[in-house]
Amino acid sequence: MYASLKWLGDYVDIIPKHHELADKLTMAGMEVKAIQTIGSNWNDVVVGHVTAVTPHPNADKLHLVTVNLGSQQITVVCGAPNIRVGQKVPFAKTGAKLIDGHTGKIALLKPARIRGILSEGMVCSEKELGISENHDNILVLSSEAPIGMPLDDYMGDVIFDLDVTPNRPDCLSMIGIAREIAALTGKPLHLPQICYEEAEKAISQFISVDIIEPVLCPRYCASLITGVKVAPSPGWLQQYLRSYGMRPINNVVDISNYVMLEYGQPLHTFDYHKLNDKQIIIRRAKDGEIIVSLDEIKRTLTQNNLIIVDMKKPVAIAGLMGGFDTGVTSTTTAILVESANFNRGAIRRSAEQLNLQSEASIRFGKGLNPDLPPIALKRATQLLLQLTGGKAAEGIIDIYPGKTAPHAILLSSKEVKRLSGLKVNINEILRILNTLGFECQKTDSVPAGISVLAPYWRSDIKCAADLAEEVIRIIGYDKIPITRLSASLPPQKFTPQRSLKQKLRNTLIGWGFQEILTYSLTSLEKLQKLSSKSKLRIDPLQIANPMTKKQEYLRTTLRAGLLTAMANNQKHEETGIRLFEIGKIFLPQHSTAIRKNQNLETGEKELPQEKEMLCIAFGGSQGDLSWRDDRKSFDFFDAKGVVEGLLKQLGLVSVFEPCDDEGLLLGKSANVILDGDKAGVVGNLHPRVAQAFELSDTICLIEMDLDKLMSKTNMAKRYQPIPQFPSITRDIALVIDRQVAFQQVENIIQGFPLVKKATLFDVYTGKQIPEGKKSFAIRIIYQSAKRTLTEKQIDKIQQQMLNKLHRELGTTLRD
Amino acid sequence: MIKSLEKLRLEALAELEQVSELKELESWRVRCTGKKSKLTQALRSLASLPLDERRKIGSLANEIKVDLELRMDEKKKFLEEEHMASFLKQEGLDITLPGKLMPTGRLHPVTQALDEICSIFTRMGFQIAEGPDVEWDYYNFEALNIPPEHPARDMFATFWVDSKETGESARLLRTHTSPMQIRIMEKEQPPIRVLVPGRTYRYEATDATHESMFYQVEGLAIDTNITMADLKGTLFEFCHCLFGEERKVRFRCDYFPFVEPGVEVAVECLNCHGKGCRLCGYSGWLEILGAGMVHPNVLKRVAIDPEKYTGFAFGMGVERIPMLCYGIDDIRLFYNNDIRFLKQF
Numbered sequence A: 001m002y003a004s005l006k007w008l009g010d011y012v013d014i015i016p017k018h019h020e021l022a023d024k025l026t027m028a029g030m031e032v033k034a035i036q037t038i039g040s041n042w043n044d045v046v047v048g049h050v051t052a053v054t055p056h057p058n059a060d061k062l063h064l065v066t067v068n069l070g071s072q073q074i075t076v077v078c079g080a081p082n083i084r085v086g087q088k089v090p091f092a093k094t095g096a097k098l099i100d101g102h103t104g105k106i107a108l109l110k111p112a113r114i115r116g117i118l119s120e121g122m123v124c125s126e127k128e129l130g131i132s133e134n135h136d137n138i139l140v141l142s143s144e145a146p147i148g149m150p151l152d153d154y155m156g157d158v159i160f161d162l163d164v165t166p167n168r169p170d171c172l173s174m175i176g177i178a179r180e181i182a183a184l185t186g187k188p189l190h191l192p193q194i195c196y197e198e199a200e201k202a203i204s205q206f207i208s209v210d211i212i213e214p215v216l217c218p219r220y221c222a223s224l225i226t227g228v229k230v231a232p233s234p235g236w237l238q239q240y241l242r243s244y245g246m247r248p249i250n251n252v253v254d255i256s257n258y259v260m261l262e263y264g265q266p267l268h269t270f271d272y273h274k275l276n277d278k279q280i281i282i283r284r285a286k287d288g289e290i291i292v293s294l295d296e297i298k299r300t301l302t303q304n305n306l307i308i309v310d311m312k313k314p315v316a317i318a319g320l321m322g323g324f325d326t327g328v329t330s331t332t333t334a335i336l337v338e339s340a341n342f343n344r345g346a347i348r349r350s351a352e353q354l355n356l357q358s359e360a361s362i363r364f365g366k367g368l369n370p371d372l373p374p375i376a377l378k379r380a381t382q383l384l385l386q387l388t389g390g391k392a393a394e395g396i397i398d399i400y401p402g403k404t405a406p407h408a409i410l411l412s413s414k415e416v417k418r419l420s421g422l423k424v425n426i427n428e429i430l431r432i433l434n435t436l437g438f439e440c441q442k443t444d445s446v447p448a449g450i451s452v453l454a455p456y457w458r459s460d461i462k463c464a465a466d467l468a469e470e471v472i473r474i475i476g477y478d479k480i481p482i483t484r485l486s487a488s489l490p491p492q493k494f495t496p497q498r499s500l501k502q503k504l505r506n507t508l509i510g511w512g513f514q515e516i517l518t519y520s521l522t523s524l525e526k527l528q529k530l531s532s533k534s535k536l537r538i539d540p541l542q543i544a545n546p547m548t549k550k551q552e553y554l555r556t557t558l559r560a561g562l563l564t565a566m567a568n569n570q571k572h573e574e575t576g577i578r579l580f581e582i583g584k585i586f587l588p589q590h591s592t593a594i595r596k597n598q599n600l601e602t603g604e605k606e607l608p609q610e611k612e613m614l615c616i617a618f619g620g621s622q623g624d625l626s627w628r629d630d631r632k633s634f635d636f637f638d639a640k641g642v643v644e645g646l647l648k649q650l651g652l653v654s655v656f657e658p659c660d661d662e663g664l665l666l667g668k669s670a671n672v673i674l675d676g677d678k679a680g681v682v683g684n685l686h687p688r689v690a691q692a693f694e695l696s697d698t699i700c701l702i703e704m705d706l707d708k709l710m711s712k713t714n715m716a717k718r719y720q721p722i723p724q725f726p727s728i729t730r731d732i733a734l735v736i737d738r739q740v741a742f743q744q745v746e747n748i749i750q751g752f753p754l755v756k757k758a759t760l761f762d763v764y765t766g767k768q769i770p771e772g773k774k775s776f777a778i779r780i781i782y783q784s785a786k787r788t789l790t791e792k793q794i795d796k797i798q799q800q801m802l803n804k805l806h807r808e809l810g811t812t813l814r815d
Numbered sequence B: 001m002i003k004s005l006e007k008l009r010l011e012a013l014a015e016l017e018q019v020s021e022l023k024e025l026e027s028w029r030v031r032c033t034g035k036k037s038k039l040t041q042a043l044r045s046l047a048s049l050p051l052d053e054r055r056k057i058g059s060l061a062n063e064i065k066v067d068l069e070l071r072m073d074e075k076k077k078f079l080e081e082e083h084m085a086s087f088l089k090q091e092g093l094d095i096t097l098p099g100k101l102m103p104t105g106r107l108h109p110v111t112q113a114l115d116e117i118c119s120i121f122t123r124m125g126f127q128i129a130e131g132p133d134v135e136w137d138y139y140n141f142e143a144l145n146i147p148p149e150h151p152a153r154d155m156f157a158t159f160w161v162d163s164k165e166t167g168e169s170a171r172l173l174r175t176h177t178s179p180m181q182i183r184i185m186e187k188e189q190p191p192i193r194v195l196v197p198g199r200t201y202r203y204e205a206t207d208a209t210h211e212s213m214f215y216q217v218e219g220l221a222i223d224t225n226i227t228m229a230d231l232k233g234t235l236f237e238f239c240h241c242l243f244g245e246e247r248k249v250r251f252r253c254d255y256f257p258f259v260e261p262g263v264e265v266a267v268e269c270l271n272c273h274g275k276g277c278r279l280c281g282y283s284g285w286l287e288i289l290g291a292g293m294v295h296p297n298v299l300k301r302v303a304i305d306p307e308k309y310t311g312f313a314f315g316m317g318v319e320r321i322p323m324l325c326y327g328i329d330d331i332r333l334f335y336n337n338d339i340r341f342l343k344q345f
């Protein structure tokens, strides 16, 4: 909301230190986002009167303009096409500092010879004065502008750009802001005196009004003025509208805008003679009903639009915009002024559906008070009589089906203290509320309390907390003391899920993995790219109003985001890339289970299951490019090693089983099994998926379900004594069929007593090994917790072991 | 005889001086103190001397021998050190060659900020809780005193899963972490002191300062006798922990539908220190938190008696904090996941 301090000065004395005022408003809840000063550097710019315009002897497009400045007449060269004799214009004398129309920089005005004619001074455009970007035309001032007056005195101003919060529609008006300033600075408020003469003929003889939808239109007021002469508005009015950024049109339209900005109540003016049958009705539109609105756009309406109709057709979309056919034109002589109250929800729906936001719809959509319409109506009528020369019909139309009783709120000094921690005397509370227009009465129903009625413009005030805020924001939030929470400490709970995530993160970054965070929303296309099969395994949840196709579905996997980041980084990284993300995936649920919250009806819909996952992707060379490192690429066993390492950190041991994950390469991927339960997958990315994501290198992928890890993690660890007795080490080399998995061999070895550890340290195929066979070299460590082992004992065990291996797996010892 | 012995000593020492390598030292030893040396011969010839002289000269010859051997040891040590030094000079490492770097990964800057925020508040006794990203309209709006068509809904451009006409059972992507206020108060009785970090979403076109997804941290404290002064104390302490003891903090009136009175907390601009610059919109202040006393309507909704209990709630955007601290000028960098960016933190 733009607020001119000059305009505000009509209602309250403005303290000269604008920044101080801005601070006060900001602190009290109405943030001043920017302050624009108009005219502070208009030295040597005065109001001039154009007395002669003649062609430039040496240039077609230039004129010689003679300007009367009161004390002197000056003739200068001017190129603006809109210059005319009789205009009042801003005239800059040499020495003035103006904005150069071409460079945009401030420049000192010097005498100049233009096409052979000396020009000492200049008629200014809005751009040269720094008001707007308009540089095509000179600024034409109102005819009342006093000749010779410094322009700063005539139209200098300071504009506050205010951020009005949604609870304060009253402050979308000059009077609303002035009320705040008055309360904050202790200056008195001067409201316009509204009175005017009425003609004898009653308004009821001109028009009748019928409200069909009293809930949507709680009040409808109207006045009628005949003998109107539509003409340009006076300068002061034009200037005020410009200060808000509105273009002046004519006196009737300008007054309706002016009163809207002054009181915050939108008005509409109809050309009375264009209304059919002297009757207007407020009802919902019928589906398919059509209106051409003031902006000359043909709009098709639905039941969601509240409209004003005469006996034949719609004449306005309530609260949004009037109709083109019944609008005020230069030939209008009688006008019906509408000042109504509409339900905020109805206006919001209507505006949204027609995609039509206007100054009116913004105000109605925030909720205005039904007490406001007659006040604003009378103010507009008064101004219309003054400025258009018309006569008002006797009385106003005032249909008020939605009247509600005022509601008193009790407030005590104790309650203010209970909420704010600030001790405020009840008399001080009373004084503050009075300055804000509240009616207060001492009451016995609360100790040291008052009963408060909010003024009509403060529909936002509904409870004691609202009043407490009013009191302390005027005193100043900076006066609230600073204390530490003294309330009792709630029981502190263990959060294992958080600890697990922290442990995983810290372990991974220690191994050189970079954490990333990717969007929860993704595209169907990306999810499809993840699978080597055509159909998606899980249907993702779709957003009803996506911003882009790229972010239309809730992710059902972290893979898409991670692989996208991987591919993007591969474009500029020359070494291996290791990324991971811990985050939620969203799995739709279609159960009809009864929801816990009784406030919600049981329905088909459920919130999706939000599952926390860990996903890791890495690929490329293991080491950085370096004079020492070998540049081996990551492979499946690096990925498996990451899983094993992570699980080890958590005190878990898993089994790896072949898997058929559609995103991974069959034969180079495995399910991670914890206690017989699948907790994740590890493997090489399927080349088709890698290609779809434009990835180079072999990509290792790991995906783990955090809930599974959580549930399997055993928090209760037991100490194991450190072995006291020496161990015996034996290396064996087994030759075995290629199809036999190491796991089978290991299981047999580990099944023997006293085997402490079995480590595979070589896998070999090739020379010396028969076709279809392979060789495993295994180091076995034997150790007892009770005694020193003898070679003989070990020989015996090892022989049994080799026998069993041979019997069950067909192994032989390598020579 | 004595004279000639002294002469031998001087000659030997002079020769020792000239020795510059360990090999030479050995030949010097043989020559000057060995079995065939003049000194040894001189000792051997003692037998022909009278006893008196024999003793005198003998002791001198021995003294010379011991002296020479001592000098030789010194020289040997010296030569060995010199040899070692020259060896190392040749065989030592070019220590300016780059080391073998241990792999280093980093936590995402948002995770780091979240950890920092959470750690400050957990020290003040706040429990950490997390809630769903996909919410019911009821929790995101209705129960937070934002009924349908309330003007405050304009503050929260929403991604809908179901059409918003569905009402309170429409599903949406939460626009703030505040729904967890309701979920927590539905389950727990005061005293309550929780902190909710999480992802939030807004239906907004992205640019350097707007993202459609961002993180928030929500705080809630409910008990008897909690006032705005406690809120002020808690948040001032937080700002001082995060931005330094000296940093000025501002507490001003603002509006959020689920609190009353409402508060905005700003800190003195980190860039211009309050003088006014582009970063702070020439105000000298940077908004950090929205807060306030929990609205009585919200308390009533979860059956907590607003006559008996009061409480405060606050919320803050997380990305903003690293942005301000590190001078990051584009919020989109956080979720582009370019490791050249992420590695910097």
Ligand SMILES: [Zn+2]
Residues within 6 Å of the ligand: B269, B270, B271, B272, B273, B274, B275, B276, B277, B278, B279, B280, B281, B282, B284, B285
């Ligand atoms: Zn600044």
